[in-house]
Amino acid sequence: MTPDRVLGDGYTAQQLDLGADSEGPVIATLIHRERAAADTAERDIDSASRPPILVMHGWSDYVFDRGLLEHLGTRGHDVWALDLRKYGRSLLPGQTPTSIDHLSRYDREIGQALRIIGPGTPPVLLAHSTGGLIAALWAQRRPGTVRALALNSPWLEMHLGPGARTLADGPVRLLADRLQHRPILPPGSTHFARTTHRKYGGQYEYDLDWKPERGHRFPADTFAAVIDGQKRLRAAGPLPIPVLVLHSARTRIGAKFTEEMRRADSVLDVRSLVHAARGLGPDVRIEAVDGARHDVFLSDADARARSLHFLEDWLETISS
Template identity: 75%
Template sequence: MIEDPVLGAGYTVRRLDLGADGEGPLVASLVHREPTDHQARRARETVDRDEKPPILVMHGWSDYVFDRALLEHLGRAGHDVWGLDLRKYGRSLLPDQTPTSVDHLSRYDREIGTALRIIGADRPPVLLAHSAGGLTAALWAQRRPGTVRALALNSPWLEMHLGSGVRTLAQAPVRLLAEHLRARPILPAGSSHYARALHRDFGGMYDYDLALKPAHGHRFPAETLAAVLDGQTRLRAAGPLPIPVLVMHSARSRFGASFREEMRRADSVLDVHALARAARRLGPDVRIEPIDGARHDVFLSDADARARAIGILDDWLETLAP
């Protein structure tokens, strides 16, 4: 383990070796917030039944774990905080690799499973997962019951725009294109609307590495889009999750060819209505919270919406039985 160059002092990162694919070696990156002396002493004195669950943060598509303020908040609240950059994302992207490329979302089982073993098999964490990471986390919880305590999903990409009909129509042609194109892009570069709402260089209030989270997003590999569509289909067909689930999302979506100021207080990436409909099918213990003024990443919103999202998360975490 070494000090994490992204988050700096107080955070370590370890490389998880995952073998290789046609582009070469594969790695993932597991980040850990190291407890202060006071927190470590308190953890040793805490009775096991009262211990708060660890939290493992998972990023979305064309993204990485970087929100130190959120990680610090969770750590100060008494949680053991971890973050995972998946293969070919962020800290884990190696030279000559196609960013975000994966042919099936179950490939990520390797790094998730390794991360959970390091955190501790007797300490199932809460997965706090964003966007495409929320879909991956939900699929893991379906396939690996008992390995996670609960899911906290931040604008999870559970469904395509306008719902399951669009996904059903798109799935077969996208699969055929993916077989031909593989890691080559299937979609043109995206707009910079979301980055314009977020990043300081474009008038937003947050700072992050635009090489790891580009303003237009990485080029979307054909096989990755096929993997997402397949994952959404499998999740819809699966049985209910037996664990508590929190789903947070913006109260509204705003799309368009040109940037509008209202996109600063809306989800300009996903259809929140399709997302919410899919979320209601996840299981019997699902809390869905639309947040007025939130962006696609609810924790990267203006101060009022961010505070509301953190308050909802804190409240829900307190409801989890030891």
């Protein structure tokens, strides 16, 4: 492990060798927060009862929210994070950002990460957006490997629900066979970046090469892999582990930026998300966070605090 140049002091990173694909060598990056004696001393917390937490990012994203990781660490959790292949720290020269032909390929880096964290201590996966879909599929395929799922606006279903996904499935697969990792969609909007990044007066700083204002160009193979993953998730049986789903209380998606987008999900359709989340299993807690953005932890201070409160309260229930 080496010091992590993104998060700074107290964080290390190590590369996970994933072999090679048609674009060359492939790696993922596992980040670890070094535990400090002061983490639990002031709060009288028994850290042994707290599960580790593995944080996973969304599409066109990477792990950079040190404040979230510190918050979890000071509450007794052993905190880890994973930049998936072709994202953030793991993006190598010559690679197509975010390109993947099947979401199950991420099993390799998730499996390696869990082995390093330790087989005797299954972690909670705290995963955002597309990462939430990947985490849910992992938990279904690999029962017993994770303690629980905490999903931050997970991309469990397409806009307008399963009917829209079914209509898109065939054409997208045909285009993916032809285009592979070439883009299938036009560039996205800058709406989310305008509500979060300091360049636009927001509260958060992140690398616009790794998390571009309009997102990376969406590869055809990745879009097909997401639709396939959503289809498999819907067809799978219920998860036997606790699940928390946090999401914005409202959706505001449109071609033109509006001020309402500062306190809404401007990326995903909340109604489709919630409908899919209800089918994840018998122990699912769904919390609408008033004023939250697509990434609930990158919201204004009041909505971020509400999101952290819901997360803390749920973690207490599964740790007791």
